[in-house]
Amino acid sequence: MITSDKLASLYPRAPKDRLDSFAKDGPAVLKQAGILDTPNRLQFFLAQLGHESSGLTVVEENLNYSARRLMEVFPRRFPTAEAAATCAGNPQAFGCQVYGGRLGNAKPPSLDGYLFRGRGYIQLTGRANYTIVGEKAGIKDLPAHPERAATPANALALAAAFWTLKDINETADADDFLDCTRRVNGGLIGMAERRAWLDKVRRVLADPPATQPDAATVLAVQKRLVKLGYTxxxxxxxxxxxxxxxxIARFRRQNGLPEGLIDQALLTALGLS
Structure with missing residues (x-):
């Protein structure tokens, strides 16, 4: 079960109003979405939210990029400094150019691309998604007030509605975290970090809670991992x-170890037992 203490342990940097809202509304919202039916569903959900929202700290997409960063992150759209100049430091122009004319957004000069930028705990993006997912979540007139997708209660409700519409519970039941990520992200961006979130969720929700090894053991593990190239x-x-x-998650996968953190299997594989 999700408690205030466990949420605070899982998302320690989250603003208090978001944690309070999650603790208050979460049980009913997640139960209705079937997310509380199995441990895997809840674990996958909390892990994906952790990654997508940086631990419930980010509920609105940052579209403010420097020209250099635009060229690094979006090389096909902005291959040169000249191409990036019109959108550098201009979130509105960037949103309209990148999201305009797709995801249900009208083409520029409409501001749809900017108005329906990513918001909420799963970064809902595009007028079409705001409309469909908003209706599923029971949030009236969301397309008329897209900024409401970022409020604590709505961010959670929209995430659960998105989860249901994408049939992600079935991927959790199949223990397929890769497919879960594809349905959330559209690809596999940030898989290592998402797996790290899943490991953390499982530790925090464990009953009794999993404990961290002593600092000397952790330090030895870290040093050995760095030496082996896990920089x-x-x-x-x-x-x-x-x-x-x-x-640790990457080392365990590459060495055929089951999911987990610092346990005897890991210590043995690292030659530290």
Missing amino acids: EVGAPDGDVGRHTTSA
């Missing part, structure tokens, strides 16, 4: 954070 760990610090969790 996403960063600087070893003795704390199991998101980057260390991601590195």
Whole structure:
């Protein structure tokens, strides 16, 4: 079951109003969507929300890019500095150019591309999605007031409605986190981070809660992972954070270990038992 304490442990940087709303509305909203029916469904849902919203800290897509960043992230759309100049530092122009004329948005000079930018815990994008998912979530007139998709209660309701419309419960029942990610993201962007979130969710929701090994053990694991080329760990610090969790998840997959964190199987595989 989701409790306020577990939500705070899972999303420690989330604003209080979002955590309070999630704790209050979550049980009913998620039950209606069937997400509470099995542990896997809830775990997949919370993990995907964690990644998509950066731990419930981001509920609106940031469209403010420098010209250099536009060329790095969107090289096909902005192959040169000249091509990027019109949208650099201009969220409205960028949104209209990238999202205009698709996802149910009208083409520029309509502002649809900007008005229906990504919002909510699963970054709902495009007039068509705002309309369809909004209706499923029971949020009246969402296309007329797209900014409402970012409120705590609506962000959760829309995420659950999106989850239902995409039939993601069935992928959770099949234990297929890859397909779950495709249905949420449209691709497999950020898979390592999403798996790290899933590992964290499973630890936080464990009953009794999973405990972190002592700092000396964590430090030894981090150093060995870095030595083996798992540099996403960063600087070893003795704390199991998101980057260390991601590195452990990748090591376990590549070495045929079941999902988990720091356990005897991992220590043995790393030669630390």
